[in-house]
Amino acid sequence: MNSPSNFFISENNVPFIDYFKFGISVDCVIFGYSKGRVRILLIERDADPFKNSWALPGDLVSLNSNLDDAANDVLKNLTGIDNIFMEQFYSFGEMDRHPAGRVVTVGYYSLVENKNYNPVASSWAKSIQWFDIYNLPELAFDHKKIVMRGIQTLKRRVRYRPVGFELLPVKFTLTELQDLYEALLDSKFDKPNFRKKILSMDLLIPLNETQGNVSHRPAKLYKFDEKRYELLKDDGFVFDI
Amino acid sequence: MNSPSNFFISENNVPFIDYFKFGISVDCVIFGYSKGRVRILLIERDADPFKNSWALPGDLVSLNSNLDDAANDVLKNLTGIDNIFMEQFYSFGEMDRHPAGRVVTVGYYSLVENKNYNPVASSWAKSIQWFDIYNLPELAFDHKKIVMRGIQTLKRRVRYRPVGFELLPVKFTLTELQDLYEALLDSKFDKPNFRKKILSMDLLIPLNETQGNVSHRPAKLYKFDEKRYELLKDDGFVFDI
DNA sequence: AAAACTTTAAGTAAAAAATACTATAAGTTA
DNA sequence: TAACTTATAGTATTTTTTACTTAAAGTTTT
Numbered sequence: 001m002n003s004p005s006n007f008f009i010s011e012n013n014v015p016f017i018d019y020f021k022f023g024i025s026v027d028c029v030i031f032g033y034s035k036g037r038v039r040i041l042l043i044e045r046d047a048d049p050f051k052n053s054w055a056l057p058g059d060l061v062s063l064n065s066n067l068d069d070a071a072n073d074v075l076k077n078l079t080g081i082d083n084i085f086m087e088q089f090y091s092f093g094e095m096d097r098h099p100a101g102r103v104v105t106v107g108y109y110s111l112v113e114n115k116n117y118n119p120v121a122s123s124w125a126k127s128i129q130w131f132d133i134y135n136l137p138e139l140a141f142d143h144k145k146i147v148m149r150g151i152q153t154l155k156r157r158v159r160y161r162p163v164g165f166e167l168l169p170v171k172f173t174l175t176e177l178q179d180l181y182e183a184l185l186d187s188k189f190d191k192p193n194f195r196k197k198i199l200s201m202d203l204l205i206p207l208n209e210t211q212g213n214v215s216h217r218p219a220k221l222y223k224f225d226e227k228r229y230e231l232l233k234d235d236g237f238v239f240d241i
Numbered sequence: 242m243n244s245p246s247n248f249f250i251s252e253n254n255v256p257f258i259d260y261f262k263f264g265i266s267v268d269c270v271i272f273g274y275s276k277g278r279v280r281i282l283l284i285e286r287d288a289d290p291f292k293n294s295w296a297l298p299g300d301l302v303s304l305n306s307n308l309d310d311a312a313n314d315v316l317k318n319l320t321g322i323d324n325i326f327m328e329q330f331y332s333f334g335e336m337d338r339h340p341a342g343r344v345v346t347v348g349y350y351s352l353v354e355n356k357n358y359n360p361v362a363s364s365w366a367k368s369i370q371w372f373d374i375y376n377l378p379e380l381a382f383d384h385k386k387i388v389m390r391g392i393q394t395l396k397r398r399v400r401y402r403p404v405g406f407e408l409l410p411v412k413f414t415l416t417e418l419q420d421l422y423e424a425l426l427d428s429k430f431d432k433p434n435f436r437k438k439i440l441s442m443d444l445l446i447p448l449n450e451t452q453g454n455v456s457h458r459p460a461k462l463y464k465f466d467e468k469r470y471e472l473l474k475d476d477g478f479v480f481d482i
Numbered sequence: 483a484a485a486a487c488t489t490t491a492a493g494t495a496a497a498a499a500a501t502a503c504t505a506t507a508a509g510t511t512a
Numbered sequence: 513t514a515a516c517t518t519a520t521a522g523t524a525t526t527t528t529t530t531a532c533t534t535a536a537a538g539t540t541t542t
């Protein structure tokens with residue numbers, strides 16, 4: 001089934017096969033977080049087109065790979081990052097968006113904790129770097145547009161799904177959580193109220209540990225209760241910051 | 242630029258041109274509303290593959306059309322419906338989803354008021370019909386999956402964007418609006434409280450008209466204030482039912 | 483080892499919003 | 513004119529949000 005059948009002729013008398021000339025690509029907007037700043041991961045291309053330009057990790061999809069797999073493969077090949085939560089957010093199909101032909105690209109986004117992932121440029125990525133989302137370089141193709149829509153999607157989704165936890169270490173303090181949300185949503189919350197709200201959701205498991213190596217009273221550590229979230233979700237529960 | 246250049250060879254030694262064998266299609270989930278029920282529009286196919294099956298209005302995209310235009314054209318060709326608000330929601334790219342070759346489809350959804358649109362089957366649509374979303378027939382391709390995700394998207398978006406108004410006539414009563422939201426969200430609201438909430442948003446313009454032809458006290462008519470919505474939106478206002 | 487300092491963490495009071503309910507007004511039909 | 517239906521206004525109660533205060537726990541400085 002991988003080669004289009006010649007059987008069908010469309011109504012405009014264009015042979016069916018003439019429709020099968022698209023390229024499909026995936027592009028990944030990878031959000032990272034550290035020291036109160038949200039960043040995205042860009043690669044410096046070492047291949048035409050747009051050689052030497054900064055771009056999103058992305059590539060053409062082969063005929064025998066589905067979209068989700070392709071997105072994961074691309075990320076692994078170009079950055080070494082493997083096996084992370086990744087979600088589709090929008091597809092871009094302007095006619096002139098790729099100089100080599102007609103390519104529709106599917107945008108994916110993901111969130112990773114900076115410390116845990118040490119991306120290494122590989123394949124045709126010459127170098128790789130985290131950029132502050134408010135201070136991006138010129139980007140290849142229409143990647144600026146893709147990034148912008150990715151940021152918009154993240155800001156919206158982070159409010160009603162607990163995706164933010166992907167950006168923190170497994171064990172975290174409530175202040176770290178608050179700092180993260182303040183960075184993501186670019187706003188400030190009252191500290192006592194924030195912790196009251198988040199704890200009342202009953203989605204955090206308090207640990208019998210405190211943070212170490214701080215020059216003040218160490219805060220209690222918590223971890224996210226994924227099992228409970230899965231249960232609550234089924235009952236129509238909405239996570240809401 | 243419409244034919245892929247032979248210049249580039251991918252790293253796996255697959256000629257660049259071998260990636261350009263995808264078909265792209267668009268499929269439209271058109272929501273309609275009347276008599277307290279939410280429906281979607283399906284066509285009965287009069288062309289292979291899946292001839293005689295019910296399916297979403299959709300078609301392959303040609304090389305010289307962008308996605309949004311293609312979605313609008315498809316809808317116009319198959320149903321006669323033209324010039325309506327339409328929004329992309331997800332892309333589907335499983336390898337075996339189309340028997341004629343590798344086709345990635347981009348899902349669009351729209352909301353229309355039943356009365357205003359009298360869809361007529363044309364092109365290769367044999368017939369056309371509204372189906373209750375809770376009582377759908379067997380569908381061609383993976384259209385069941387597309388519909389399900391479309392419904393899920395609608396239910397989510399309708400809560401924080403005033404898309405619901407697309408489903409009502411320009412002039413409507415508050416009870417009609419409430420009935421619509423109750424049908425969309427499959428729930429019940431307290432009448433006085435619903436009207437208080439919606440009116441306090443200051444997004445409705447009260448008209449000096451009342452509904453006619455009813456055997457009881459006629460309700461006041463309102464219309465949606467789009468200009469004001471655009472203004473509020475810029476200030477970070479979130480519509481929230 | 484006490485004082486100063488910083489941050490966590492618990493608590494409380496006021497304001498706002500959501501919810502539940504009651505009453506009245508405006509029209510239609512018998 | 514009375515009975516009826518639905519729109520619309522109003523009120524009281526509960527819950528949630530927001531703003532602010534205070535105490536506790538640890539570190540650093542003197």
